[in-house]
Amino acid sequence: MTTLRQLTTKEHDLVHWMLEHGNPGAIAFLPQLEQALVAPWQCPCGCASFNLAVPGMPDPKGGMHILADFLFGAPNExxxxxxxxxxxxxxxxxxxxxxxxxxxxxxxxxxxxxxxDAVRQA
Structure with missing residues (x-):
C-alpha cells in the first residue's frame, strides 16, 4: 500500500508561488495543488524533488510538461x-x-x- 502525505507548508507555498508566476496556464493547476499529496517516491540522488498525486485524478503518465521553471543560487552553485x-x-x-x-x-x-531570463542573457 502506498502512503501519501500532506505537503509541508514550505512545499505548498513554493509550488503555489511557482504556479502563480509560471508559464501561461500554470495558474489553472492551483485547484489541483489544493488537493495534492506527496507520493512516497524519493529520487535516488537524494535531492529535494518530489512527486505529487491528486486524489480523484488519473495517475500521471507520459511526457512532462513544465508549468513553471526557475533558477536559484550563485553562479558557482x-x-x-x-x-x-x-x-x-x-x-x-x-x-x-x-x-x-x-x-x-x-x-x-x-x-x-x-x-x-538566464536563457535570454546567455
Whole structure:
C-alpha cells in the first residue's frame, strides 16, 4: 500500500508561488495543488524533488510538461527547479544542479529567478 502525505507548508507555498508566476496556464493547476499529496517516491540522488498525486485524478503518465521553471543560487552553485504536469495532472517538482549536485533542500521563494531570463542573457 502506498502512503501519501500532506505537503509541508514550505512545499505548498513554493509550488503555489511557482504556479502563480509560471508559464501561461500554470495558474489553472492551483485547484489541483489544493488537493495534492506527496507520493512516497524519493529520487535516488537524494535531492529535494518530489512527486505529487491528486486524489480523484488519473495517475500521471507520459511526457512532462513544465508549468513553471526557475533558477536559484550563485553562479558557482547554480541550480534549477520546475513544476510539471503529465496528461493534465499536476505531477511533481524537480530540483536539479547545473553547477554541481542537485540541492538536497528546497530553495526559498525569494531566491528564485525566471529560467527564461538566464536563457535570454546567455
Amino acid at each position: 547554480l541550480s534549477g527547479i520546475f513544476v510539471y504536469e503529465q496528461t493534465g495532472v499536476l505531477s511533481g517538482l524537480e530540483v536539479y544542479g547545473l553547477a554541481g549536485e542537485a540541492p538536497k533542500t528546497l530553495p526559498s521563494i525569494v531566491s528564485l529567478r525566471p529560467f527564461a
